[in-house]
Amino acid sequence: MDFISILSIFVLACFVGYYVVWSVTPALHTPLMAVTNAVSSVIVVGALIAAATSGLSASAGVSKWLGLGAVVLASVNIFGGFAVTARMLAMYKKKERAPSAAGAGSKAEGGKA
Amino acid sequence: MMETAPPSWAMLSYLVSGVCFILALRGLSSPATSRRGNRFGMAGMALAVMTTLLLKAPVPAGDFLPQPTQADLVTLGQILAAIGFGGGIGFVTARKIKMTDMPQLVAAFHSLVGMAAVLVGWAAYLNPEAFGIAGADGIIHAQSRVEMGLGIAIGATTFSGSIIAFLKLAGKMSGSPIMIPARHVINLGTLLGIIGLVGYFTQDQGLWVIAVVTALSFLIGFLLIIPIGGADMPVVVSMLNSYSGWAAAAMGFTLHNTAMIITGALVGSSGAILSYIMCKAMNRSFLSVIAGGFGAAPEAGGGAAREQRPWKRGSAEDAAFLLKEAENVIIIPGYGMAVAQAQHVLREMGDQLKKHGVNVKYAIHPVAGRMPGHMNVLLAEANVPYDEVFELEDINGEFAQADVAFIIGANDVVNPAAKTDKSSPIYGMPVFDVDKAKTVMFIKRSMGGVGYAGVDNDVFYMDQTMMLLADAKKMVEDIIKALAH
Numbered sequence: 123m124d125f126i127s128i129l130s131i132f133v134l135a136c137f138v139g140y141y142v143v144w145s146v147t148p149a150l151h152t153p154l155m156a157v158t159n160a161v162s163s164v165i166v167v168g169a170l171i172a173a174a175t176s177g178l179s180a181s182a183g184v185s186k187w188l189g190l191g192a193v194v195l196a197s198v199n200i201f202g203g204f205a206v207t208a209r210m211l212a213m214y215k216k217k218e219r220a221p222s223a224a225g226a227g228s229k230a231e232g233g234k235a
Numbered sequence: 236m237m238e239t240a241p242p243s244w245a246m247l248s249y250l251v252s253g254v255c256f257i258l259a260l261r262g263l264s265s266p267a268t269s270r271r272g273n274r275f276g277m278a279g280m281a282l283a284v285m286t287t288l289l290l291k292a293p294v295p296a297g298d299f300l301p302q303p304t305q306a307d308l309v310t311l312g313q314i315l316a317a318i319g320f321g322g323g324i325g326f327v328t329a330r331k332i333k334m335t336d337m338p339q340l341v342a343a344f345h346s347l348v349g350m351a352a353v354l355v356g357w358a359a360y361l362n363p364e365a366f367g368i369a370g371a372d373g374i375i376h377a378q379s380r381v382e383m384g385l386g387i388a389i390g391a392t393t394f395s396g397s398i399i400a401f402l403k404l405a406g407k408m409s410g411s412p413i414m415i416p417a418r419h420v421i422n423l424g425t426l427l428g429i430i431g432l433v434g435y436f437t438q439d440q441g442l443w444v445i446a447v448v449t450a451l452s453f454l455i456g457f458l459l460i461i462p463i464g465g466a467d468m469p470v471v472v473s474m475l476n477s478y479s480g481w482a483a484a485a486m487g488f489t490l491h492n493t494a495m496i497i498t499g500a501l502v503g504s505s506g507a508i509l510s511y512i513m514c515k516a517m518n519r520s521f522l523s524v525i526a527g528g529f530g531a532a533p534e535a536g537g538g539a540a541r542e543q544r545p546w547k548r549g550s551a552e553d554a555a556f557l558l559k560e561a562e563n564v565i566i567i568p569g570y571g572m573a574v575a576q577a578q579h580v581l582r583e584m585g586d587q588l589k590k591h592g593v594n595v596k597y598a599i600h601p602v603a604g605r606m607p608g609h610m611n612v613l614l615a616e617a618n619v620p621y622d623e624v625f626e627l628e629d630i631n632g633e634f635a636q637a638d639v640a641f642i643i644g645a646n647d648v649v650n651p652a653a654k655t656d657k658s659s660p661i662y663g664m665p666v667f668d669v670d671k672a673k674t675v676m677f678i679k680r681s682m683g684g685v686g687y688a689g690v691d692n693d694v695f696y697m698d699q700t701m702m703l704l705a706d707a708k709k710m711v712e713d714i715i716k717a718l719a720h
Contacts, residue, residue, distance in 0.1 A: 123491050125378060131493055132484060135500030138257055143505040146263040148601065148626050149615075151509060151608030152337055153273075154263050155476050158502040159344045161256045161276050162483045164495050165351050167249075167287045168366075171490065172358035173314050174291035175365035185362035190313060192354035194321035195347045202325025203344055204277050206337075209329060210612050211273055214266035217620035 153210045160203025166196035241290055246493065248286045253497030255279025260501060266621050283494045288314070334616045335573045338472055338605040339404035345475045346397035349456075352390025352482035353449060356383050359489055360445055366490060377437040379489055384433035386485035387445065388452040393478040395456030400471050403460075404605055410465030418462060419526070425455045463524065465605075466647070469513045470524045472606045477506025509607050516601035516627075518653075518663035546682070549701035551713030554676055557701075558584075559718060561638035561674075563594045565630065567667055568610050569603050571644020571678075575707035578617040581643060584711050585619065587718045596633070597624040598667060600648035631668055640672035642694075643707050646679075650692045659690055675700040678707050 146154050172189025175182065255275045262272015288311070292301030303311065332340050360383060363369035368379040375383070402408035415421065429451050436444045463471055484499020486492075514521050558564060566585065572578060585595045597619060603610045614624055634640060642649055652659040653666045669675050675694060681704055682695070694700055703710050 128488060128491060128493075128496060132488070132496045132500050135253070135497040136504050138497075139260075139501040139504035140508065142257060142260045142501070143508045146260065147265060148512075149599075149608060149611040149621055149624060150263045150266065150269060151512075152341075152606060152612045153269065154260070154505060154608070155341050155472065155509070155606065156337075156344075157259055157263070157273060157276055158476060158505045159341060159348065159479065161259060161280065161498050162348050162479045162502040163351070164252070164256070164280065164283050164498045165348065165355055165483045165486055166280075167283055167492055167495060168355035168359065168486050168490050169351060170284065170287040170314065171291065171366060172355060172362065173317065174288070174310055175362060179362075181361040182365070185358040185365065188354045188358040188361070190317045192351040192358065193314060193317040195351040195354070197318045197321025198325035198328075199321075199344050199347050199351070200280055200325065201322035202329040202340075204273060204280070205326050205329035206332065206340065207273050207276075208270070210334070210337075210615070211266070211269045213612070213615040213618075214269070214621050215615070215618065216266075217622050 149214070150211075153207050156203055156207040156210065160200055160207060163196040163199035163203065166193060166200065169193045169196055245286050245290050248282055249492055249494040250497075252279040252283040252286070252494045255282065256494075256498050256501060260505065279494070284318075334613055335576060336405070337612060338468065338609060339401050341606060342397050342401040342404055342472055342475065345472075345479045346394050346401060348479040349390045349393030349395075349397060349475075349482060352479075352486055353387050353394060355486055356387035356390060356489070357445070357449075359383055368489060375440060380436045380440065381433060382485055382488040384436045384445065384448055386482055386489055388429050388433060388448055389478055389482040389485055391449050391452035392456035392459070393475055393482055395453045396460045396471075396478070397456075397475045399457055399460040400468065400475060403465065404468060404472075410468075412462045412464040414462050415458070418458060422455060422458050425451050425458065429455065459525065462526075466517075466602075467519075467524045468605045469602050469607055469609075470510050470517075470519075470521070473506050473509035473513055475506070477503050477510060480504075480506055513602055513607060516665060517661070518665070544696045546696050546702055547700065549676065549703055551703070551705075551710060552717045553701065554703055554710075555714045555717030555720075557674055557676075558588055558593065558639055558641070558714070559591050561588075561593050563633070563637045564588060564596070564639045564641055565634065565637045565672070566595065566597045566641045566643065567603075567645050567649060567669070568597065568599065568614065568643050569645025569648060570605060570609075571646075571680075572707055573604060573609065573613055573644065575644065577643060577708040577711055578613040578619075580708055580711040580715065582614070582617040582619050584715050584718070585623075587715055591718070595623065596630060598627070598630045599624060600627050600645065600665075600667065603645060603648060627665060627667065631665075634668045634671040637672040638674060640667070640669040640675045641678075642669065642676065643678045643711070646692055647690070649694055650690065652690060652693060661690060669694060670697060673699060676703055677701070678703045678705070678710050680704065680706065 169189050169192030172185050173193050256279045259272045259276030262268045294301045359366045363375045369375050403410050432448045480499050480502025483495055487495025487499050588595050599610045649667045649669045653661045653664040
């Protein structure tokens with residue numbers, strides 16, 4: 123791919139990111155940070171390329187081990203990031219619709235549509 | 236191996252994984268769709284990893300399935316071990332971490348992305364053939380050198396900056412700003428040095444250039460975050476979030492990988508928008524946050540206001556009585572609630588009040604806590620339904636109808652000086668209009684302390700304010716006991 127095509131993808135993705143992120147509800151900003159952190163570990167792709175190549179030169183050997191190190195770091199992030207996001211999101215619950223002791227505070231059960 | 240474009244199936248699957256990441260963020264527009272969004276994210280990541288592994292497996296011409304050699308299997312074993320090891324650490328940490336510690340966890344995770352970017356950049360520098368960025372003579376393309384240099388620089392800055400942010404958030408290092416003399420000159424010099432060297436890197440592929448770029452970038456990350464105080468941490472965490480995205484994007488440019496570029500752009504803009512929201516919620520400019528020093532020593536100007544003024548102290552019983560009689564109660568939680576781990580008892584108090592027919596709502600300021608949305612997570616953890624939790628602009632008009640504004644662990648976000656006192660460091664910051672509520676209950680450890688901004692708060696001395704001086708959790712527990720009577 124030539125530079126201009128890559129740049130086009132990048133610029134358009136920035137715009138997508140801009141509109142998508144503004145639509146995220148503020149209540150979920152912490153999970154947003156956790157999940158963006160997890161997905162930015164897609165850098166693992168680069169780490170895998172380095173780790174998967176065995177070269178003959180000494181520098182290729184070093185490169186391989188650096189790659190493996192990066193795989194470890196990125197994996198911490200991937201598993202940790204998605205797991206902690208899932209854990210947080212599981213906690214967000216809507217108000218139970220079960221008839222609780224409504225009584226005097228009828229407005230209390232109104233909630234937001 | 237010369238530069239060969241990856242086969243189209245691989246390009247396509249990287250694109251699909253990029254789209255999965257967009258859907259992952261899109262899902263967060265409401266809690267109802269968020270869990271599905273997270274699964275999209277996982278699927279995208281799995282796809283990206285599988286694609287890369289398959290891409291690297293040797294497929295003889297004309298064959299469909301890869302035929303790995305002995306050496307390939309060893310490599311695969313190493314990679315799986317690395318994933319298992321790292322993944323295990325990540326998974327266990329994610330399961331064990333307390334929700335109150337989320338800001339430092341996120342900071343720590345950012346540092347890992349930064350470090351991974353540095354390692355990948357170095358790996359690409361040392362073995363450019365594997366990444367397809369070198370010419371036949373083993374010389375790396377000039378354009379790739381710039382991308383690689385930028386990736387390493389941003390990654391290293393993210394790493395050291397996040398480490399400092401982590402130490403400050405985890406309380407392992409003082410949260411107050413550390414001011415180095417002439418730091419602006421040093422920072423600017425370092426930054427120019429990095430940019431200059433990345434430019435020079437196109438002329439000279441020498442190891443020393445990239446080594447110095449790496450070292451200077453580690454230094455600037457450290458220098459940038461060290462003068463920033465605890466109150467500005469939400470901005471810092473968001474900013475580092477953004478950096479980790481740009482680092483991934485720069486690496487994506489080096490590797491010509493669409494998944495990395497799309498993700499990097501998404502994460503980069505996400506962090507930037509969060510920083511903007513946080514700055515706006517504090518009425519600070521991004522530059523003034525970066526310049527640092529906020530929340531240092533209390534201003535001398537506040538001295539007059541610090542004189543003894545009359546205030547009323549209430550007991551848990553008084554508070555319980557008024558709360559029970561109230562029709563509308565708005566609870567304003569802040570970082571102090573997180574520190575006291577009072578979110579669970581607070582929800583219990585809310586339940587008790589609802590039984591007495593009280594309409595209970597929670598009001599959250601964008602900068603409450605140490606990262607965006609921190610309070611929302613804590614309330615969710617305590618089983619507070621998310622439709623009882625409101626943002627600043629949605630609820631601020633309701634204080635006039637509120638019988639009680641119940642402030643727990645917040646301070647600056649209810650300070651009316653932000654509206655009236657032009658000399659106040661928090662002037663112009665949007666705050667809750669608690670002064671309009673009939674009664675204000677303010678839980679605070681003692682009268683001595685001030686908020687992070689280091690300013691006195693007129694709310695303490697209002698006629699309708701009842702100061703509840705105790706540990707937040709203890710006080711709420713006492714109120715619950717008193718409500719039961």
